Amino acid sequence: MNKLTKNQIDHTTENSSSRYFWIWRWHFYAGLFVAPFLMLLAATGLAMILFAHTEGKDGERIFVPIQSIVQPLSQQAQAAINAIDKENATVAQYISPRSADSVAVFRVNDGAGKANMVAIDPYTAQVVHIYPRNQNNYHLMDSIHSDILLGKTGDYLLETAASLTILMILTGVYLWWFSRQRRVSKMLTTGKLGCGRSFWRGWHGVLGTYTSLMLLLFCLSGLAWAGVWGGKVVQAWSQFPAGKWGVAPNPTSTVPVHGDLNDGKTKEIPWVLELTPMPVSGSTLGEKGIAPNLPISLETVDRFVREKGFTGRYQIYLPKGDTGVWTINQDSMSYDSPNPTADRTMHIDRYSGNVLADIRFADYNWFGQFMAVSIAFHMGTMGWWSVALNVVFCLAIIYLCVSAYVLWWKRRPRGMGLCPPAQGRVLPNWKVATIILSVVALIFPTAAVAIMVFALLDWILISRVAVLRKWLK
Template sequence: MQNTMQPVGRSCGDQSDAQRYFTVWRWHFYAGVFVTPFLILLALTGLGMIFTANIYGKDGERMKVAVQTVAKPLSQQAQVALDAVDKAQGMVVQYIAPRAADTVAVFRVNDGSGKATMVAVDPYTAEVAAAYPRNKGFYYLMDNIHSDMLLGGVGDYILETAAALTVLLVISGWWLWYQKQGSLPRMLVSPFGKKRSWWRSLHGSVGTWISLMLLVFCVSGMAWAGIWGGKAVQAWNQFPAGKWGVVPDPESVVPVHGDLNDGETKEIPWVLELTPMPQSGTTVGVGGIAPGLPPTLDTVDRFARESGFQGRYHLYFPKGKTGVWTLNRDSMSYDSPSPTADRTVHIDRYSGKVLADIRFNDYSAFGKFMAAGVAFHMGTMGWWSVVLNMVFCLAVVGMCVSGWIMWWQRRPKNAAGLLPPPQKNVAAPKTLLVVLLVSAVVFPTAAAAVAAVWLLDRLLLVCLPRMAAYLK
């Protein structure tokens, strides 16, 4: 199909300008065809998580109770939770403090087989309010789809590729819309015409407004992914193994902070996941629980409150002989609205001394970005971020739908095939090519996808004329 539409809005330009525009547009189109279904999926599941977490709570922690004068001892609450699951062989492994005076405390209890159950307890009466399997329910279904589409590593790779290609989609979209509008103000507020012109103005203007936020979401989301995140940037930003007296031993496996995540739920700050845990039973450590008091659930919680942990925070019980008590409070886990208040404290299970006190200022530069970026991504920075995220998710869906509507309106009646913008044998602008190539190198899954599309577009279609008919 030959398209005679003038592509450059600010000036007619020469023929090579028009051909260059079509070259960039073709690649923008290909990226959009692959990316938009996944962006819609991510936006809708993101909306589901935001709604559930802020109305019901991901672990039932927003369940209400009647406020009384005095709460029962924490050890008594924990025992009630244990009795409700497996009194004989069970074990309490985590405590989530009440968000407010009128909400429940939540305990994670593992039964004799290791199966985890979350038990909500009224802190004033020490009675069980509810019990439910860990990592189950609507929030976790949305979270699992959002993370890997219930496909495990394959889904993780696909979504990482989609996020990486979204970066290329945004960059090429900026360039195309700038060629149309000629200035940033016109990119932000474009006159609306009729039919396809109306959809194009909506697509371009809304895309300009949300593009920076979309890039932040893509980068913070990819940092959780298995390749770019787990194999690259996350490994560069961990703390050194010997920071808290943890001596690397090639013959033993030293637990890392990510082990506290229980394999699925992300509760430990991103920058700490690969960092080795300090160990109990050493001579290191300062301060901590007052001398003469044994490190128990009650004394550790009292120390947490006295040392600045207010409201909701997570307390992890020691694992094994060298395990430590761990206190953690961060915005990513819906504990606080400010990522700068992130704090993780480890306490020796024998001496009660503080082995590590890790705060936001101790993070690397990218670790700080991730602490803020993930909290922003999840909408945990207050009601303003919840509303902003909901509007953003709806805008992303609108962007994707408008792109497909424009494609459909451009198609001739009774046309067959994908019908991308016409192929032109003209290279894209050098500056844009450099930016796109750098992005592709930084994000290896995007580079692989771009290479595959280029081979399809340039080489394979020569040998497959029937397929070529659907891509002209």
């Protein structure tokens, strides 16, 4: 009886050890794949924060002496057009000064498909600076951060990395909780730090615990912008209902959507509105707006929206085409304001001057509100405290990735092989962990594809080729 019991215990321990190794191995290989991407995202994120607060996202952080009289907006716009010196140049967007000592910025299209940003001194209507749109240091870092300059391929790779990062977070927290004797209090401290591997492991574990929730939030908000999970899954059912201004809920591809206002890679329109159809001018819809006796121009639209509560930095998009509308947007995602709950988008009919829609944070659905807040938090646009927190977070992510490689190097097996053997530990509640990981994998399509590919390679190739099995098992 005693012997049978001992054999049973040995068998249970052996199975538990193999399960521990199975979860540890998935954590290891997920980390091996995502670490370079995470370091790249953290580094470009730091750079974006730096450039956003020095140069400005749209080059708007240029300062001018404050004077008593502001020149008419029509005069400022004409100066911007004249600066481009093209016969068909037109103003497509106006960005109001962030503060009394800041420049106004106009996006001017030259008629040949090229857009330039023109910074104007609002007190003198003189040109301060001219630069190509979306080509400054901030936008370079943003392009790398978005798709590593590889277009849809890069977007897919980053989406896969973010999806696998979620799996890595869950497995990492589980294994750390297990190694800390299943006590949350011990997870929050490094414990006794020794030299070498013990030092790196202690800080890797405790920083992973503290950053896990924030990293999970960053992954979710980033994934919601990705091509597959974001564009095909959550964004499609999270869009704002456009029926209130008479646009069909299921528009054809010819109907413009809010995302068209982005006019490039850079996101300027709130996430929840990107796929929502635009209202159209020329109808009898809308509420009383600009007085009928006034001409509808950039000047009168700007004056009206200021009367309606728009202050500081906001953006006015001029109508596109005969049915286009005036769109006024102010949101934290575009560095307009530090408060995501104050997001606001207004549409004005170009003919009647009626307000077709005045969309505020309270009008978003719950996921749209989550995205508005999480994106602002993700980008560090909620004030200096969020900037400081993002800087610390990015540095912590870089340390976690570097320390992961150091830890592997210090415990790597002698001879051939990437993965160290299991340590003969008993793994509690492994079924719950497996179910959670499986569900998460199924939620994110690119992660599911990656896991299936790895599993097939493991089953078909690695387990059958002795050299590979020695390296990877």
